[in-house]
Amino acid sequence: MxxxxxxxxxxxxxxxxxxxxxxxxxxxxxxxxxxxxxxxxxxxxxxxxxxxxxxxxxxxxxxxxxxxxxxxxxxxxxxxxxxxxxxxxxxxxxxxxxxxxxxxxxxxxxxxxxxxxxxxxxxxxxxxxxxxxxxxxxxxxxxxxxxxxxxxxxxxxxxxxxxxxxxSTTLKLPALHSQSKLGELTIQDLQLQATVEESIAHLLLGHGHLQIGTLTLTNPFIGKIQLSELTINSYNVPNDTYLNLQFLITSKQLQLNTHNYQNVKIVLDLNQIHKESLQNIIVQLNQLQNLQFTSPTQLNFWLLGIMMRDGIPLLKHNPTVNISELSALTDAGTVNAQLKVHIDNLPSVSIFTLNTLPTNFIYEFSLEAPKPFLNKLIQTITYYWLTPEAVSATIIEARLQHWEKQGLLIATQTNQQYKTEITWKNNRLNVNGQNIPTQRVETIEKNY
Known part of the structure; x- marks a missing residue:
C-alpha cells in the first residue's frame, strides 16, 4: 500500500x-x-x-x-x-x-x-x-x-x-519633419496598419491602411502641396502566378499653391504582374549595393542585362496599370479622369530593338472637367514657358473653343464642361474617335 x-x-x-x-x-x-x-x-x-x-x-x-x-x-x-x-x-x-x-x-x-x-x-x-x-x-x-x-x-x-x-504591424508617429535641397516634408498624425500574407524576395504583400492627418511638401520647383486627412488603402488579390494590387487613395482636401480641391479620390490597379519575373528583378536589384562598378557604363550594361533577362519576360505577361478613377471637387465643379497603360502581344525584342519598346505600350486616357478648371490648369502648366499675354484667360478660352471646333474637346449638354477620350496605340493618336496624323499634332502645337 x-x-x-x-x-x-x-x-x-x-x-x-x-x-x-x-x-x-x-x-x-x-x-x-x-x-x-x-x-x-x-x-x-x-x-x-x-x-x-x-x-x-x-x-x-x-x-x-x-x-x-x-x-x-x-x-x-x-x-x-x-x-x-x-x-x-x-x-x-x-x-x-x-x-x-x-x-x-x-x-x-x-x-x-x-x-x-x-x-x-x-x-x-x-x-x-x-x-x-x-x-x-x-x-x-x-x-x-x-x-x-x-x-x-x-x-x-x-x-x-x-x-x-x-x-501584422501597427505604427503611430505624431510628427515627422524632413529637409533637404529638394525641399521640406512635414507629416502630422501618421498611423499605419498592415497585415502581410505573402513575401516575394523580401517584398511584403498584403493589406495595408495608412492614415495621415496632414502632409505638407514644399519644393522650389512646384511650390507648396498640402494634403489633409490622407488615407491610402492597399489590397493584394491572391493569385498563384500573378501579382494583382489595388490602391485606394483619398484626401479630404488638396492644396496646390493657391488652388484648392476637395474630396480627392484615386483608385489604382496593378494587374498581371508576373511573380517569378518580379522576384528575379528584386533579387538582382538588392545585390546592387554589394557590387562595385568602375564606370556608369558598366552599371548601365548590368541594368540592361536585368531588363533583357527578366524585364522583357515580365512585359510579355501583359501587365496593366489602371487608374479607374481620379476625381476631385473644384470651385467650378467635379473633375473625373481615367488612365490605362498596358501592353498587348509584345513581339520579340532584342538588345538592338530595345529602343522600339515604348511603341508597344497602349495609353488610354479620358477626362471630363469644368471649363474654368481647364482654363486655370493650362494657365498653370504654361505659365513658365509663355509670356503673360499668351496665358491670359481670354487667350486660353479662345484656344479651348478652337480645340472644340477641331473635335479635340467635346462640350457636354449643359455646355459647362469639356470631355475628351485619347488613345495612343501603334504610334498613332486617336482623339474622340478620330485619327490625328502626326503632322496635325505638330500644327496644333505650333498654333498654341
Missing amino acids: MKKPRIFLIFSIFLLIISGLIPYITGIKAEEQFTLISMQLPDNLKIVNSNYQRGWLNSTAESTLLLREANDTVQTITLTHQIEHGFLPLKPAVIYTYIQADLSNNTPPNQLTGQASPFFIRTELQANGDVNNTLNMERLRLQQADNAMQWQGLTGEVNLSQTGHLA
Missing part, C-alpha cells in the same frame, strides 16, 4: 525538476535564436563584439555593431538585451531590447550629427512560436550636410507568426 504514495512522490519530484528546467531550456532557445539573428545581419552591418550571459531565470546580452553606409559613413550601434525566460506555456519569455546609436565617431564630409532616444523593443516569445513586439522611440533628430530629419513619439507593434512571415 506504500507504493502509491511513493510513486506519487517520485512523480511530483519529476514534475518539479521538469518545471524548474523550463526557464533554463527557454533561455537556451532564446540564446540560439539570438545567435541565429546575429548570423542573418546584412552585409553592411557587422558585429564588433557580443557578450551573452545566460542565467537560470534571466539572461543578459550586449552587442556592438558597425553600420557602413553607401557613402562610407560608419555608425556605431549598441544593443542591450534583458531576457526573462518565463515559464512556457503559462508565461511567455520576454526580451527587452535597447538600441542606441553613437554619432560621435562620424567624420566630415559625411558627418552625421544629432540626438536620438534609445529605441526600445519589448519582445514576447509565445509557446506556439509566435513573436509579439512592442516598439517605442521618443524622439530622433539627425543632420547630415544639407539634409535633416526629426520625429517624435514613434510607437507600434509588430507581430510575427510561427512561420516567420510578418503577420
